[in-house]
Amino acid sequence: MSPLLEKWKDYFQKPDRITRRVFVAAKGCCAIEVENLIASTYDIQRLGIDFVQDPRSASLMIVSGWIDDSFADEIIENYAYLEQDKKVVAVGICSVAANIFYTEKKIRLADLVPVASYIPGCPPRPEAMIQAILNLDVPAKKTKKMTYLSEVMKSNG
Amino acid sequence: MSIVKRGNLKNSWYLPAILSGLGITFKNMILNLFGKRKMLTLNYPEEKYEYSPRFKGSHVLTVKKDGSIRCTACMLCATNCPADCITIIASEHDDPSVEKYPIAYEIDTLRCVYCGFCEEACPVDAIRMGPEWQMPGINGANFVHDIRQLAKRPNLKGGVVSVLDEEERHKAGI
Amino acid sequence: MPKVHINGKEIEVAEGTRLIDAFLQNQEEIAHYCYHPGLSVAGVCRLCMVEIEGNPRPQIACNTIVQDGMKVTNKSESIKESVKWVLDFHLINHPLDCPICDQAGECELQEQYMKFGQYDPEMGERKVKKRKVVDLGSKIVLDTERCILCSRCVRFTDEVTKTKELGIFNRGDHAEIGTFEDKPLNNNYAVNTVDICPVGALTSKDFRFKQRVWYLQDKETICPGCSTGCSVKAYYNEKGYFRLKPAFNEDNNGYWMCDEGRALYRHANKEERLLQAQVKADDGSSHMAPGAATKKLAAEIQGLDKQKVAVVVTGQYTNEEYDQLISEWLKPAAIQQVYHWKNKEDEWGDFDGLLLRRDRNPNSKGLQDRLQKASLVNDWSQLEKNLEAGQVDCLVVIGPEIQAYYDDMQDKLKLFQKAKKVIWLSSNPVENLVADYHIPMKTYLEKDGTFVNYSGKEQKIQKMQNIVSQALSLSDFAYLIAGKEIPLTGAAS
Numbered sequence: 050m051s052p053l054l055e056k057w058k059d060y061f062q063k064p065d066r067i068t069r070r071v072f073v074a075a076k077g078c079c080a081i082e083v084e085n086l087i088a089s090t091y092d093i094q095r096l097g098i099d100f101v102q103d104p105r106s107a108s109l110m111i112v113s114g115w116i117d118d119s120f121a122d123e124i125i126e127n128y129a130y131l132e133q134d135k136k137v138v139a140v141g142i143c144s145v146a147a148n149i150f151y152t153e154k155k156i157r158l159a160d161l162v163p164v165a166s167y168i169p170g171c172p173p174r175p176e177a178m179i180q181a182i183l184n185l186d187v188p189a190k191k192t193k194k195m196t197y198l199s200e201v202m203k204s205n206g
Numbered sequence: 207m208s209i210v211k212r213g214n215l216k217n218s219w220y221l222p223a224i225l226s227g228l229g230i231t232f233k234n235m236i237l238n239l240f241g242k243r244k245m246l247t248l249n250y251p252e253e254k255y256e257y258s259p260r261f262k263g264s265h266v267l268t269v270k271k272d273g274s275i276r277c278t279a280c281m282l283c284a285t286n287c288p289a290d291c292i293t294i295i296a297s298e299h300d301d302p303s304v305e306k307y308p309i310a311y312e313i314d315t316l317r318c319v320y321c322g323f324c325e326e327a328c329p330v331d332a333i334r335m336g337p338e339w340q341m342p343g344i345n346g347a348n349f350v351h352d353i354r355q356l357a358k359r360p361n362l363k364g365g366v367v368s369v370l371d372e373e374e375r376h377k378a379g380i
Numbered sequence: 381m382p383k384v385h386i387n388g389k390e391i392e393v394a395e396g397t398r399l400i401d402a403f404l405q406n407q408e409e410i411a412h413y414c415y416h417p418g419l420s421v422a423g424v425c426r427l428c429m430v431e432i433e434g435n436p437r438p439q440i441a442c443n444t445i446v447q448d449g450m451k452v453t454n455k456s457e458s459i460k461e462s463v464k465w466v467l468d469f470h471l472i473n474h475p476l477d478c479p480i481c482d483q484a485g486e487c488e489l490q491e492q493y494m495k496f497g498q499y500d501p502e503m504g505e506r507k508v509k510k511r512k513v514v515d516l517g518s519k520i521v522l523d524t525e526r527c528i529l530c531s532r533c534v535r536f537t538d539e540v541t542k543t544k545e546l547g548i549f550n551r552g553d554h555a556e557i558g559t560f561e562d563k564p565l566n567n568n569y570a571v572n573t574v575d576i577c578p579v580g581a582l583t584s585k586d587f588r589f590k591q592r593v594w595y596l597q598d599k600e601t602i603c604p605g606c607s608t609g610c611s612v613k614a615y616y617n618e619k620g621y622f623r624l625k626p627a628f629n630e631d632n633n634g635y636w637m638c639d640e641g642r643a644l645y646r647h648a649n650k651e652e653r654l655l656q657a658q659v660k661a662d663d664g665s666s667h668m669a670p671g672a673a674t675k676k677l678a679a680e681i682q683g684l685d686k687q688k689v690a691v692v693v694t695g696q697y698t699n700e701e702y703d704q705l706i707s708e709w710l711k712p713a714a715i716q717q718v719y720h721w722k723n724k725e726d727e728w729g730d731f732d733g734l735l736l737r738r739d740r741n742p743n744s745k746g747l748q749d750r751l752q753k754a755s756l757v758n759d760w761s762q763l764e765k766n767l768e769a770g771q772v773d774c775l776v777v778i779g780p781e782i783q784a785y786y787d788d789m790q791d792k793l794k795l796f797q798k799a800k801k802v803i804w805l806s807s808n809p810v811e812n813l814v815a816d817y818h819i820p821m822k823t824y825l826e827k828d829g830t831f832v833n834y835s836g837k838e839q840k841i842q843k844m845q846n847i848v849s850q851a852l853s854l855s856d857f858a859y860l861i862a863g864k865e866i867p868l869t870g871a872a873s
Contacts, residue, residue, distance in 0.1 A: 095249075148289075148319065149288045164345055166342060169315050170320060176339060280478070296589040298588070303512070306479070329479055
């Protein structure tokens, strides 16, 4: 019975504190990979990261997908709404380097807002995204399974 | 005027459909509670996902048996790359049986789409897509991988030996 | 005029043409390696087989003269089979060198193999290994394994340059091309053998491993090396210019060009160019944009006495530029002292028998005609006298673009420094030059224009890729120094 009780303790522990709220401005194929993060396989809520709907309560913005003029306007507007200590992460190479589409006008994310971290890939693995968010000095909280951030960084080289 | 036949009672009420969906959720929860099924969550930093041997990750430049680079700077990978991310500078080798080799081979990982066209195009098995997924980097990190990092980074433990060898071919008389 | 049916079409050809010429002139495809229209016929490769009606076996087209009423085809199944098997024979000992060979992309073996090849070779023996990377002098590298013994290079050194350096040694499977005891191939037309070699056996050291051929585009222009004005093709991409090859011109140079002209793309690449105008200031020299420097110069020249301004011109610019120079600046400003800098004039009649002439300027005749029409012809000794007497306030030197043949440049520099102010116009930096203004100009690969060769024929050059986009052409300079603005439309180059 004791392993079962261990497991039940995980279900009935106190909910952990959310430390980094993320506003997801994701478009395109990478949006599906970003949605994976909050689903059950790569559950990032146990790491203290949550997706919110309102940029005014978020401090991190994830941007992915092909950037055209209307999307560029939205990004700049939402960037202004973020909380202090704001960071932007570019996911997938459509936003990083305007991908391989041979259009005339190519907008990269670095032309619009200051970018803190780049995640290459088409689309990148969800582990890469989690690693990128953890690298940005997110104060990770201690769960029953998680260790402190410094130990996480050490184990990943 | 046509007569539309309504569905039976079960379909016109909403509640039975909702309850059947909720039934699936509760069934899963109870199965997980009593240990009948493994939890699907991958606790990322502790548990790592197992990739298939053909996964298209960071590039690896193979070496010959004596440790020198296998690539002959034929530039087929750079021509086939849809993102134009490979830059090669060729040079003359002292040994006349190995006439040409690259002195500079760079891949810009922020442009690469990890499509695998370079691996398909190479005629001598010099470039492969390795098993490590694409490393993210903070703004300002070095995203252009040069020949030392592609062929001899510490993860590769001294270099991956290529499958196609010139010596065997010359000995066989082809 | 005999009429012949080729692949169903009826064509009329001149008397005495060969079948293969009839094919090639009418844009019919026929595979050939050893035939070259500029050389004699060998008939060794056996690839240009055709079926002639009435003949039981296929014949080679390069050695068959056209008769009236011939019905010829090379698209039947048996001809395709025969080409396929002959190609297999050519490839028996050919090494697997495509990744390292420079000829990939323009190799005739690759072309015919994709059309006719037998993709599953039937060669079961070991291949014969021969010498690779044989050094044949300072320009050519020989790889004897790749040679298919078409003997085009041997016939070239036999008939065109008549120096007879190359030959075929040994017999059978071990036959190889080479010079006797590997002596270097050092005549002035040696790199033409690299052009006519259909495979990568003879390759040019200058172009070795620099760029793959499918990254380059080419355009036709005129070689500025001497007054013959051979037609050449320049190969370039956005990184610069890579090589020059001859283009076929029936009246002028035929199929060939000399080796001295092949180096004339290097001075146009960015490493050797003058990028900005250098203006002498009190503390050393400062850099300015060329247009701004010329405007500043125009303001300074305005106030000078026109009797004391001298202009030295070289014959390396186009006709249109000379026209603009005379009509916009020299005539309105009434400058009389215009001198044509002729380098070694007494040797200008020399001719080496094939293509090279001693006058190493492409357009001296055009310049002379225009100066005579504008009656601005002066003697060079007049300039020396004026400079010695200190009577020249401002000397504008429209310098040569290709400085390699101006051996007396340093002596002339000492002479020119005697003027109070020296303005030099050229596309590349000049050694030991101390000038008040040194303004960068465009090279011949960056302008449209006309050169006049030694016999009075006008030939056009084309604009290709700009390397230094703010460099001026001579007509831009003429507009600016006369105080006007460069017109946006119309004017040449």
